[in-house]
Amino acid sequence: MKVIDLTHLIHPDISVYPGTDKPVLEPCTDIDSEGFVEHRLEITSHTGTHIDAPAHMLSGGRTLDEMAVDRFLGPGWVCNVSHRSGAEIRQSDLDLPSGVEFLLFYSGWDRKWESEAYFDRFPFLGPEAANWLTGRQLKGVGFDAISADPPDSTGYPVHKTILKSDMIIIENLTNLKLLLEKHFFFSCLPLRWLHSDGSPVRAVAITDL
């Protein structure tokens, strides 16, 4: 069994979606006084590598705690879209072997994580490709960038197309390059919390399971 971590480290200076708060991670006990260390974590449902649930953008959409736990695990595959900088991913770019339940898009934008360049010119899913994906029995689609929609989007049409079909979206993945041309088992189990419109996750790929 080989496990590849697809998750960015959460720390106080992490990249966050423009307009949202950075995380606060503070010790609230220590070994000398209480005998143990604990931290208080102040994060959002979309801090770091995270899932968007249908409820993130759709009134009446499902939250993650309303979904069966096996919706966050399954066979994965990486589609290489690194040639689409600043452009839309088209249906003709899609590479989806049968049996795959999670399609992850490799753009290489994880190299720009924690720089201003992370927020600009990443490949984004086009409406035709997004529509096609909704008919493919997928549990989710994932990106190594900040969004499935283009950087200047305000209406988030791609998010809505994907989420309406009850799939999840995983954003801010990393290390997808290591998985090109490989079959793997993908896991993005979210924290289990009430009304979860999304959740930070520890996303991993397991090869040679």
Place this chain on the structure above:
Amino acid sequence: MKVIDLTHLIHPDISVYPGTDKPVLEPCTDIDSEGFVEHRLEITSHTGTHIDAPAHMLSGGRTLDEMAVDRFLGPGWVCNVSHRSGAEIRQSDLDLPSGVEFLLFYSGWDRKWESEAYFDRFPFLGPEAANWLTGRQLKGVGFDAISADPPDSTGYPVHKTILKSDMIIIENLTNLKLLLEKHFFFSCLPLRWLHSDGSPVRAVAITDL
């Protein structure tokens, strides 16, 4: 593939270790104003079903972000200690098939979750049993109760014995009864955050993988 959720739901009235804060889960955006819902989560590193890292109780002990990601995944087995209410788990109670990397103790205390009775009379690991376990090549031990040490412990000797051997401890698990007499693949991948003395997790068991 069958996935069994071993995780309690985090919500504002969840059981917490005496003296620590309850979680705060508050919407910070809404669909009408911003086009999407997000929540602010204020939790601790030991809220709900969670891992204790060596650094939780040992000065200089490793944090979860310093451990390889495959330390949180592997073959699991449940040891039935439900006959040990209010008493210590002895070495003679231990049932550990070869190849198992996570030994989880079923006490049935998850039925008392969110009641006062949850904090009292749960079976706890005796020093002899804890010592024996440290020599068994385990990645971790788990409990469906609030602690590996007895309720009135202040020095936490069992925690320290286990954590000194660089194993992790998982606390507040649920549904272990469903796994009695079964081999399964256990996953307790923590959030990836800096200096993590512990972390809430989505713990699951996968059978028929």
